[in-house]
Amino acid sequence: MDFGWSEEQQEFRRVAREFAQREIAPYVADYDREERFPAEIVRKAAELGFAGGIVPTEYGGSGLDYLTFAALIEEISRTCHAVACALTFPSGLVGSSLLRYGTEEQKQRYLTPLAQAEIFAGAGVTEARSGTDVSDMDTTARRNGGDYVINGAKMWISFLGAASFFLTFAHLGVDERTGRKRICAFIVEKDRPGVSVHPLKNKYGFRPLETGELVLEDVRVPVDALVGEEGQGFEIAMNSVESGRLGVAARAVGLAQACCDVAVGYARERRVFRQPIGKFQLVQEMISDMVCGTESSRLLTYRLAYLKDHGQRARDAASMAKMVASDNALHAATNAFQIHGAYGVSDEYPVARYLRDAKIFQIVEGNNQLHKALVAEAHLGMR
Ligand SMILES: Cc1cc2nc3c(=O)[nH]c(=O)nc-3n(C[C@H](O)[C@H](O)[C@H](O)COP(=O)(O)OP(=O)(O)OC[C@H]3O[C@@H](n4cnc5c(N)ncnc54)[C@H](O)[C@@H]3O)c2cc1C
CATH class of the missing domain: 2.40.110.10 (Butyryl-CoA Dehydrogenase, subunit A, domain 2)
Known part of the structure; x- marks a missing residue:
């Protein structure tokens, strides 16, 4: 499996990362506390083509391949998975159902403005x-x-x-x-x-x-x-589960990466017993687990995207990516919180938000017990 990132894909990713740091990071803690959906940020992201996802350009989309789409969602989610979630909608259940099953009029009227974040x-x-x-x-x-x-x-x-x-x-x-x-x-x-x-x-x-x-x-x-x-209707709902799960897996990878970022930064800086806490081997173990888990989740997520880009059935791969990435996100958030000690409790650091959000990834887009059963049944030949 060769992901073979082109220069264009890498550039797109870099632009997404910079956008997230500049336009989302200064505000995310506030709108999270206020329970407010930041529509204005999503609209700004749409100006860079980030809402258009895999929707073809003729319907106002960005016509991305699934791998670039996954990388985009991961980068945005590294700063805020809620903005990333809004950006997945045109490519997820709503958008892909309209694209595949909608009439031309439905596509023009609902899909095109959705892909440009003119409406939600x-x-x-x-x-x-x-x-x-x-x-x-x-x-x-x-x-x-x-x-x-x-x-x-x-x-x-x-x-x-x-x-x-x-x-x-x-x-x-x-x-x-x-x-x-x-x-x-x-x-x-x-x-x-x-x-x-x-x-x-x-x-x-x-x-x-x-x-x-x-x-x-x-x-x-x-x-x-x-x-x-x-x-x-049931067929329509099931038609988009693979792309829905790809979006959730990519968001969970982004969240887990954010946990790694802040945990590494804090473990380098925080000194107790006259040394940075990153020198304690048990802290290193937590960081190593987070990094390995996040990299494994990322590979499963990219594998799912790759299979979809190559027109292959990916039901099993979708369950694996969603389940492993969301389990890892919770594990990474727990470790990041632990590494922050008492400061994890404070609003000054994002780790409490990461932990609260990470838990929910195990529940949405099919709970992880369901995915565990789906993977086992597929390998037992029961599906
Ligand atoms: C923040 C948030 C946002 C959401 N947004 C949306 C949305 O926009 N649109 C939407 O339609 N839904 C949305 N949902 C719903 C979500 O996708 C889940 O489908 C829903 O929460 C599951 O239903 P339930 O809570 O009734 O779980 P239940 O079906 O009651 O399951 C409870 C538990 O039972 C176990 N379980 C259930 N089924 C199985 C099984 N087959 N095998 C093994 N164990 C099983 C699992 O442990 C599961 O967690 C959202 C949920 C949350 C929390």
């Missing part, structure tokens, strides 16, 4: 009762004349404040032949009557993402709000 979107998949089992959702849709009427509620939905529309899912009842719910994907604009959003306050982590409940009460949408065909 949310992905309304998870529900309170069914959780990880998306196929068992309760939200319903029924045909009524030229419209669909949607009823239900989605939970843990991000970008509730910033989004002007949601790609969300509802079912038309159970298919008697298969016994499965006939799930459909819909574009639902936030200003439609019956749509209300309720962000949770004082979340443990991922604080700038405005996550909470999306309520859909007798929401009437026209038939052209349907993405793909009736009953195709």
